[in-house]
Amino acid sequence: MAYRDDYNAKFKIWARNPKVVSCPKPANLPKFKAQRFDSYEAFNAWKDELFDQIAKQGGVKWRK
């Protein structure tokens, strides 16, 4: 017997009964200074680099 999972089912369930769930805070983001960007391309490139750094450090720890 094949088991199938409907990946989209959860969106319908949450959409029918939306609840605000608290968002934990990242505890160990790599340190960076404030930045100004003139385009979304530059911003996204910077963010991709930040994600790479996060991956290299083994991810982010979240705290309440």
Next chain:
Amino acid sequence: MEEVIELFNRFDIRYLLIGGQAVRLEGFPRFSMDWDFFIPASDVENISLINDVIGDELDIPLLPIGEHGENLIQTFPTKWGVLQFHMAVAGLPKFDEVELRAVVHPTEDGTRVKCVNMDDLLAAKEAVARGKDADDIKFLKAKKEAQQK
């Protein structure tokens, strides 16, 4: 972050929450590393007020948009978390227009947050359509559909 939003509300700062945190306040359980705020690009008084109110936490001042689109997005690590200010948002008209149809959502602690409405949030997500936006788009479409029934 509620502290920042309460300061914005108390000082009548013009802002609208966008991005992942705005999707979360629509009821989608998700994480986000930052808080994205759409602000009027050329409202120098508003930008000056933001600098007055939270400037001690910003290591460089927030600037209005430049003549050639400089400073379109500005990101700041702060004690409250990462704040990102957007002077324009792909898929959306100017701030003044979006502000007219904005909505207020409470956080889990009851802080009232001014947010772009669901249609604008969906338009912004669809305009960018990064891989990581796909689930947000699915949720927002499902919520719209549920509301129409």
